[in-house]
Structure formats: structure tokens, C-alpha cells
Amino acid sequence: MKKRILFICLGNICRSPSAEAIMKYYVKDRGLEEQYYIDSAGISGYHSGDPADRRMQSHAIRRGYDLTSLSRKFYPDADFSDFDMIIGMDDQNIRDLQRMATSEEEKNKIFKMTDFCQRFSYRDSVPDPYYGGDSGFELVLDLLEDAVEGLLDQLENK
Template sequence: MVCMGNICRSPTAQGVLQAMVQGAGLQGRITVDSAGTHGYHVGLPPDARAQRHAARRGYDLSRLRARQLTARDFERFDLVLVMDQANESAALALCPPAQRGRVLRLTDFCLRYQASAVPDPYYGAAQGFEEVLDLVEDACAGLLAALPAASPEPPKQHA
């Protein structure tokens, strides 16, 4: 999950998807992380407002710390999900050519909402953080449904 500073949208998306992965019993098969395209907040926890709104919906973001996206992330992760066009451009500028297909917008997976971006709530009011959670929950549910790792494992053959 990638946004600009890794203190609002991407840690929210990380927390939501981690909770969904755990709820589905897939924590051993799916790894979730987040990063920012800029290093403004490296080492800091998510924005207090993002944490508060997420906690009201049962997501704990308190242990997360901001980090900056690196070229190695495109090799480590099958998908690099960005929040908006600016994040997409910055990620693609850093991405090795062979991994460009791994960069997608999180909103590409929305099931109920029609959105091309998860808007940045940083300079807005509380409603912006709620909107982020609505979009992220919807997109993460769609993402989890689309992932091959989320498919039931085939029955094991016995000798």
C-alpha cells in the first residue's frame, strides 16, 4: 500500500487489509506492508486522526511506522497498490521496468464505490478519514476476493 507520506491512507489500507487477511486465516500466505513515495515522516506513527478513525472501526494502526518506498519493494511484493495518480507516477518512476505491471491503484478493486483514487484526508476534516476507510474497506474486500492466495486450497492427497 503506497501513499505520499505513509501516515494516513497507506497505513489505513495496511491495517484494514491485515485485519481482513487475519480474519480469513490467510496471514501465513499474504504479507501486507505500506510505504510512502516521500520520506517526510519516516519512523513516525500514522496520523493521530487516522488512528482514531480506524480504531472506531476496530483497526489498530498504533504499531505501524512510516517508511519510504524503495526499488526493492517492487521485487519483494507481487502488488504495489497506490492511492492516487501522483502516487502512481512516483512509484512508476522508481519501479524497475520488469515490475511495472505490479503497480495498480487500490481503487481498481472497489466493489461498491466508483473511484479512481483514495483522496488524501490530511488537510481536511473528520469526514475525509471516514471516506478513506469506506473506500479502503471496499477495495480491500475486492482485492482479497481477487487474490489467488485467498482461494481455498485444493484438498490434499493422501498416500
């Protein structure tokens, strides 16, 4: 049975689709595609159906990541039961997810992305690059690469 992982941010147009694309890239690179199902969603539905932010896509493509997913809203009733891990990008995402969880089992599926970082000691959150410049998008990708690698190492060494 595939391990099912859902990445969450506010609008699902910058951070979570990037985490999804990076995770898919690393999983494919390690030959583990048959073992994982990876998706992303947003706490809000503001951007549902939209592609990832063009600036995020541009920075990601330079590193070989293809952000092809379309934004969708997080649906607690379906997503908590459909996924094994629900990984939020920042503390507010985590608080929102915990508020939507209706059981301890659901709460135990919630994780924070930066908790998987190995190289960066950036524990607060993956900052939202939406209102910033190029350096913000690059920082997000640096943090996500580190965290995805840590997450995958942890999952594969269990």
C-alpha cells in the same frame, strides 16, 4: 510462498498504513495470515519513523483497526523485488511508482487501490484526508474497506 503486498501513499501516515491495517484485519478474519505479508510505505520520507496520523488512528480504532506500523520511505531497489503487488492510493502515486520502475516486470506490479472497489464507483483515487476534517478520514476508511475486500476476493478467487 506468501503473497507480498505493499500499500503506497505520499507520506505513509494516513492512507497506506490504514490500507495495511485493514488488509491485515481482513486476512486474519478469513484465517489467511500464513498466505500474506502486508506492509506500507510512502513515496516521500518526510515522516519516516513516525506513527500514523493521530486523527487517522482515532477513526480507524473506532472500526476495530489498529494502525501500529511506523512510516517508512518506498525504496525502489528493494521494494520492487521484495513485493508481488505495489498498490498506490492515487494517480500521482501511480505516476511516481511507474517513473521509479526500471522494467516491465516492475511496472506490472503497480496497481491503483480504487481499481479493486466493488461497492463504490469512486475510481479516481483514495483522497488524502490530511488537510480535511472528520468526513475525509471516514471516506478514506469506507473506500479502503471496499477496495481491500475486492482485492482479497480477487486474490483468493485466482
